[in-house]
Amino acid sequence: MDKRSNAVIGETLYTERLASGLTICVVKRPGMKKVFGTFATHYGSIDNTFVVPGSTGVTDVPDGIAHFLEHKMFEKEDGGDVFNDFAALGASSNAYTDYTSTTFLFSTTGHVQQNLEILLDFVQRPYFTTENVEKEKGIIEQEIRMYLDMPGDRLHSNLMEALYSHHPVRLDIAGSVESIRTITPEMLYQCYQTFYHPSNMVVFVTGDVDPEAIFAQVRRNQEAKGFGNQAEITRIFPDEPLEIKKPRVEQRMPVAAPLFMMGFKDNAVGKQGQDLLRHEIVMGLMWQMLLGKSSRVYAELYQQGLINDRFQARYSGGITYGMSAVGGETLDPDLLQRELEQRLPEATLRSEDLARLKQKEMGEMIGLFQSPEDLGYVFNSMYFRQIDLLSYLDVLNSITIQDVERAREGHLTAQVRSVSLILPLEHP
């Protein structure tokens, strides 16, 4: 068992890596009623071209299959449903899929050991049949259609398609109604066997628990299953040009006012670990300094009536892609675009703002540990990018105003910029 702490955050991470390659992490929350556990795999919607370990050929699978697989994991061989196994213990369970990972979770106020056992077992016991796969298509089709009616979701989705020509991050996580119709049980098994090996996964538990007891239980559970080693998974991504695909995309929907989102494709990709963490923190600070609620540009755009208080600017990314998204509702998308294009490169970046934002980040990092769901999400996503969560504040403190200035120069150029718009049906 490895035990590491950070004095400023005042928290400890207990971790252990098993022979199969599975990593387990525990964060103690004394006095809390709820125990929250996740079992996550480093496999998301962008992993649709790969080499199955032990074979030589390249495999292509339909868009949306990682999310489809997530849904199907809840089905049991006896026809039952995993939700019911958790329900019998009074726990709630759920799962989500994003671009790079799939996470299964439970939340409980009792029977922690049994719940953890169910989590470990159902994620490692796939059962797909033609019948149960066909049945799921109707449900997922309704999930996709629900998102198609959400303007904010379309805004982001269309932006990704405008920024990227080939990288699968340009596709919706759930795929399309057409792509999911081609999914078969064989494809699901192939993806499962490739990406659900323990060496590609992590277990995270937080609550009023004893880390050693959690490790002992997971160890026992995994040893009984006798997992062998698995060779490294080769994930294949198409060559993505430096330039964006389209500078502007528009869609009309029943909305009250135009929705605007400006995106910047980040070409400084391929980083992982502490380099990636540093890059992400710099990007995050840059956007807070340029367009955060305490920034001059935000105040002026608000004053001009161009934005409202739900306007956002942020960076997000993984190992193979990265992008910034800036936007919200506006009555004059063209003017907002011109203002941003002009002001962002010119705005003064001040050291005193940076110092204050570091103080803010410190408080928020302490606050993160108060929310089991958010902590689980952040821990898992950092883990899969080989980032050490506890080093966050040290890296943060080492960042200088010159780092932020350099990030702006490299990122905010016209060649990597696209604008996505959702316009009202009656917009001129």
Next chain:
Amino acid sequence: MKHPIQTEAGFVGNFHNGVGWYVYPTKRFKTISLQAFWVNDLTPSTAAQGALLPHLLKRGTLRWPDSMAIEKQLETLYGASFRADVGKIADKQLISVSLDIVHGQYLPGTPDTLHAGLAFLEEILNHPLTPSKNQFAEQYVEQEKELLRRQIRGLINDKNQYAMHRLLETMADGRAFGLRKLGRVSDLDAIDASRLYQYYEKVRDQSPFVLLVVGDVDPATIESYVKQGWSRGRHPLGAIEPYTPRHHNHEVIEEQPVSQGKVNWGYATGHTLTSPQYPALMMYAGVLGGFPHSKLFVNVREKASLAYYAYARIDAALSLMVIGAGIEFEDYQATKRIVAEQLEAMVEGEISGQELQYTLEAFRNDILSEEDSASQLIGRQMEKILLGGGLTGDQLIKALSEVSVSDIRAVAEGIQLDTTFFLTTDGSGRDSDG
């Protein structure tokens, strides 16, 4: 007047003469959560003013004259998160200001963030920016009116919320609970900087005020702060008007260019949070559609594959229940039939021991988990204060565990369909590429 609230383990405090303070002292959180409420009747003539007010409070104060200065102060307070907004419970509009801040004992140099937080709230609530005497900044008022106008119109962007609002509005038939918490666009024009300030003064000096705090805090600190600053002659909390149905099986179908149909059914239940039958009603709604093991999820989604979501939810203040699902347009009749069958099964008492057990356990988990969330604790306490009672925590779990199938049947027999609202396609096609 003494408000008839019994404080249970957890929150300490009281509500007297229109002023309340409640503290939930705990060392479980590293943060302190403070939330202040002004409570007003939701009326057509004041709803828009009430919705606008928090936006003005956020724009500037005497000490921090613009939002940039306020935001810098929050960043200095270790990224304290601050909200000023408007909420709604039944026919009451709640203007609230909240602050979550890291407790000083977990920060380098152990700063006194509690007093800094109280000072911040005090500044926001009592010293808004008034460039000329007795009025807000005219320019800010006009800007915020425009933004609120757009926010009200923006309801259409969220089809779920839109369908839910249209259902409630139809059921309310002109009564206050059918108004949106944001008010109406038509009432915004008449508001100006001095009228809004007059409204603010009235709210500040007369509306019932409650401050709720969760964290490692001495209740005496909060008690003395509220007694010193807020004990003016205030109105008592008005009772919430109970809802009674005016329609029977009324159907409204609306067409729009959408990809998915949204169907919502609204029912009268006859029971609010304070009713002795409320635990039975909770079990009823839980077995019917509260969880993934519930009848609606299993039958509409898992067996028939008609929807991604299908749920039943009760409103504890209004004594109404809503069932909702997102479906294919042509599956409306099929979904309606399955939902009717499930309601009928409830009336017939077709509830297995397993359904009952799973539902009880799920509620137990929800109720206990709430204690790990300061904002949920505050929300639940506020609901109790407004409704004048109701069970929470272990007492509620105990009451739920004593509910029998015949108790649930008794509740089921009283459930009446008021209105159906179906948002469907206008036939313009589903071309998602625009």
